[in-house]
Amino acid sequence: MTTETATTPGSLPPKRESAFVLEAKGVTKTYTRGGFFKRTEEVPVLHGVDLAIRAGECVGLIGRSGSGKSTLGRILLGLEAPCGGDAYILGRRTTDEKGRVRPDREQRRAVQVVFQDAVGSVNPRLTAGDIIAEPLRNFERLSGDALSERVAELLVHVGLCPEDAAKHPACFSGGQLQRISIARALAPRPRCIILDEALSSLDMLVQARILDLLDRLRREDGVAYLFVTHDLRLVKLFCDRSVTMERGRLEPFAIEDLARREAIRALPGDLRELASAMLPAMPI
Numbered sequence: 001m002t003t004e005t006a007t008t009p010g011s012l013p014p015k016r017e018s019a020f021v022l023e024a025k026g027v028t029k030t031y032t033r034g035g036f037f038k039r040t041e042e043v044p045v046l047h048g049v050d051l052a053i054r055a056g057e058c059v060g061l062i063g064r065s066g067s068g069k070s071t072l073g074r075i076l077l078g079l080e081a082p083c084g085g086d087a088y089i090l091g092r093r094t095t096d097e098k099g100r101v102r103p104d105r106e107q108r109r110a111v112q113v114v115f116q117d118a119v120g121s122v123n124p125r126l127t128a129g130d131i132i133a134e135p136l137r138n139f140e141r142l143s144g145d146a147l148s149e150r151v152a153e154l155l156v157h158v159g160l161c162p163e164d165a166a167k168h169p170a171c172f173s174g175g176q177l178q179r180i181s182i183a184r185a186l187a188p189r190p191r192c193i194i195l196d197e198a199l200s201s202l203d204m205l206v207q208a209r210i211l212d213l214l215d216r217l218r219r220e221d222g223v224a225y226l227f228v229t230h231d232l233r234l235v236k237l238f239c240d241r242s243v244t245m246e247r248g249r250l251e252p253f254a255i256e257d258l259a260r261r262e263a264i265r266a267l268p269g270d271l272r273e274l275a276s277a278m279l280p281a282m283p284i
């Protein structure tokens with residue numbers, strides 16, 4: 001779904017601006033494994049996935065390990081090409097006419113990601129300040145005092161202190177490093193953030209603080225989220241709607257149904273087990 005934006009005489013032709021920040025249309029993905037001395041094997045991972053996320057919307061993506069959630073996330077980020085169908089950021093395809101992933105600068109800025117593995121997703125040689133400053137230099141062209149002030153502000157936003165900017169990753173706990181990754185994702189003022197199990201390593205108090213911050217960004221700036229998680233409580237607390245990934249297929253999932261045991265019994269196998277496992281801890 002697209003809408004034309006207004007233009008002034010003599011300006012460039014209008015860009016087609018989408019109502020959706022992120023969109024997957026009929027996305028399929030198959031990996032090829034093996035080769036050399038092993039027989040090659042085709043592994044179908046995604047089967048015709050449709051998903052569209054509007055500005056300010058938070059969509060929960062629940063599913064068993066290995067169901068294809070991260071693969072979909074990488075395709076939506078413009079890091080990987082789908083084998084079939086298309087992925088769109090800001091209404092524009094992430095791939096060129098030859099099917100190669102080519103997100104432009106605006107698209108790369110618009111969608112940021114926070115992975116579960118905070119330690120593996122930061123460069124150990126950089127300071128926390130450098131890690132957060134990188135997208136600010138690239139996308140916001142900040143430097144000098146303005147850059148240091150914005151880095152300090154982001155550190156405070158995620159519950160760390162400005163002095164932490166000078167420290168290296170080895171000085172932080174896993175949860176603190178995760179907060180640095182979140183600050184880095186927020187830095188370029190994205191339109192959508194993919195949170196891939198991003199809050200799992202945080203204690204409940206820090207989780208609440210980060211959720212509060214993300215919720216404020218959603219309300220004030222219309223930031224959207226794709227919230228990939230196994231934690232149904234977080235989905236219930238934070239998401240507008242949720243979908244499940246079952247062996248590479250997406251289905252809508254009404255989180256309110258978790259309050260009804262008969263609805264849980266009717267869930268597909270994988271999800272029924274997940275819901276039952278979560279249930280004792282669910283505040284329903």
Ligand SMILES: Nc1ncnc2c1ncn2[C@@H]1O[C@H](COP(=O)(O)OP(=O)(O)OP(=O)(O)O)[C@@H](O)[C@H]1O
Pocket residue numbers: 031032033043045063064065066067068069070071072
């Ligand atoms: N680059 C790759 N090459 C081959 N197979 C891959 C590749 N990436 C993912 N897969 C396979 O695709 C399937 C889906 O993986 P994916 O990481 O998307 O699942 P997931 O739902 O995110 O799991 P988790 O919750 O454990 O992160 C798995 O069987 C995985 O082994």
